[in-house]
Amino acid sequence: MKIPKSLYPYVGGFVLFAILVSPFTGSGEPTPTPTARPSQSQTPSETPTQSAGPSETTVADEQPAQEDSAWADLLSQLSLANEQGTGYDRNLFRHWIDSDGDGCNTRREVLIEEAIEKPTIAGDCDLVGGVWYSVYDGVTTNDPGDFDIDHLIPLKEAWDSGAHSWSASQRRAFANDLGNPEALIAVTASSNRSKSDRDPADWLPPNQEYHCQYIEQWIRVKIFWRLSVDEREFQALRRVASGC
Ligand SMILES: [Ca+2]
Numbered sequence: 001m002k003i004p005k006s007l008y009p010y011v012g013g014f015v016l017f018a019i020l021v022s023p024f025t026g027s028g029e030p031t032p033t034p035t036a037r038p039s040q041s042q043t044p045s046e047t048p049t050q051s052a053g054p055s056e057t058t059v060a061d062e063q064p065a066q067e068d069s070a071w072a073d074l075l076s077q078l079s080l081a082n083e084q085g086t087g088y089d090r091n092l093f094r095h096w097i098d099s100d101g102d103g104c105n106t107r108r109e110v111l112i113e114e115a116i117e118k119p120t121i122a123g124d125c126d127l128v129g130g131v132w133y134s135v136y137d138g139v140t141t142n143d144p145g146d147f148d149i150d151h152l153i154p155l156k157e158a159w160d161s162g163a164h165s166w167s168a169s170q171r172r173a174f175a176n177d178l179g180n181p182e183a184l185i186a187v188t189a190s191s192n193r194s195k196s197d198r199d200p201a202d203w204l205p206p207n208q209e210y211h212c213q214y215i216e217q218w219i220r221v222k223i224f225w226r227l228s229v230d231e232r233e234f235q236a237l238r239r240v241a242s243g244c
């Protein structure tokens, strides 16, 4: 079809309009709103890869181009800071206390809560019977003496990432936190000691299937207690999250 020259401006305008509009209509999806999907550009100060140097190339290469929005949202709530690194003493975090005065201290409260077969509670909060499962390494036991109660965020890690500025009562509340279900976790003594005070940059549970849940809990407890993450730790969390 031949178009009369007198219509050229209108045809040109239509083509331009079509080009401008097509990116927004072509996908059939609404443009994400900023609140629906936090993007990296919205939180530059909290995403160290923005300033990626040569040493960070490997980490970036391991990650898919796009993070799941729920993970991105969680990660964006973390604040980055260097660790304190001095002054930690385990005795600064008083535990195990019996905050509700029922005769069972925090350690036993966690054992009772997490038992996969509940023990009976005798006399002075003696646990009789019961079965426990250590999700870190897949070990089951009927002897709670084999299990430690792990501070998911180790006390030293907490100290170094913010608790150094807390009061003694805040530190006691953190060390006996029964309000966050995953802040304290009953696991084999051997896995707890292998973890020691390391964060996910240097230690993840031997049970690989638990990694996603582990770092989600790690992030949630850090956010709740407003503890910061250091850069290596943040990169490790992102790397694991990218495979979840
Ligand atoms: Ca108690």
Ligand SMILES: [Ca+2]
Pocket: 083, 157, 161, 199, 229, 230, 233
């Ligand atoms: Ca750390």
